[in-house]
Amino acid sequence: xxxxxxxxxxxxxxxxxxxxxxxxxxxxxxxxxxxxxxxxxxxxxxxxxxxxxxxxxxxxxxxxxxxxxxxxxxxxxxxxxxxxxxxxxxxxxxxxxxxxxxxxxxxxxxx
Amino acid sequence: xxxxxxxxxxxxxxxxxxxxxxxxxxxxxxxxxxxxxxxxxxxxxxxxxxxxxxxxxxxxxxxxxxxxxxxxxxxxxxxxxxxxxxxxxxxxxxxxxxxxxxxxxxxxxxxx
Numbered sequence: 001x002x003x004x005x006x007x008x009x010x011x012x013x014x015x016x017x018x019x020x021x022x023x024x025x026x027x028x029x030x031x032x033x034x035x036x037x038x039x040x041x042x043x044x045x046x047x048x049x050x051x052x053x054x055x056x057x058x059x060x061x062x063x064x065x066x067x068x069x070x071x072x073x074x075x076x077x078x079x080x081x082x083x084x085x086x087x088x089x090x091x092x093x094x095x096x097x098x099x100x101x102x103x104x105x106x107x108x109x110x111x
Numbered sequence: 112x113x114x115x116x117x118x119x120x121x122x123x124x125x126x127x128x129x130x131x132x133x134x135x136x137x138x139x140x141x142x143x144x145x146x147x148x149x150x151x152x153x154x155x156x157x158x159x160x161x162x163x164x165x166x167x168x169x170x171x172x173x174x175x176x177x178x179x180x181x182x183x184x185x186x187x188x189x190x191x192x193x194x195x196x197x198x199x200x201x202x203x204x205x206x207x208x209x210x211x212x213x214x215x216x217x218x219x220x221x222x223x
Contacts, residue, residue: 006153032210042216097142097144099154099156099203100156
């Protein structure tokens with residue numbers, strides 16, 4: 001079992017839809033959780049960073065962490081064509097500073 | 112402020128050659144990490160350096176090495192290149208290695 005599992009997608013939605021992206025993890029030592037957006041052939045861009053269970057909102061983006069279920073989500077409201085990208089979840093243990101990534105979900109928002 | 116800068120952006124090398132990739136972190140950040148991303152996969156951790164010391168190493172062969180300089184910039188070296196080393200190499204900058212990590216645009220290495 002991989003440490004981080006991410007819904008493979010691809011995901012295609014109409015403009016204005018609410019998008020839900022999810023990851024599960026098996027390592028209970030993960031303490032910090034991030035979501036990155038990666039456009040084709042570019043470096044990942046940090047969208048959200050959180051370290052506690054619950055919700056964190058930033059504009060159209062909401063990150064949700066449920067440590068008891070080892071499950072994290074990213075919600076995108078009022079999705080736009082410019083949101084079309086690959087979304088990567090990533091996690092860090094408290095004592096091990098490496099980022100462990102999911103495989104990524106390719107999202108397409110259709111005008 | 113400038114973000115994380117990596118050079119070169121693209122590189123083509125022949126099997127068996129050696130390559131050096133460079134990274135300058137965000138001003139004030141003391142930690143640099145290197146990741147390898149092959150097509151269709153998430154980035155895989157190679158190294159992390161903090162205050163010029165190696166803090167962590169991923170599951171990569173000894174052909175991969177890195178260092179961090181007094182100005183916190185970093186180099187990743189790969190010797191005896193294999194076709195399988197073709198990937199996007201990403202540098203991540205963070206203040207202390209444990210918090211938010213910001214990535215550069217990457218160096219796309221093609222080994223032929």
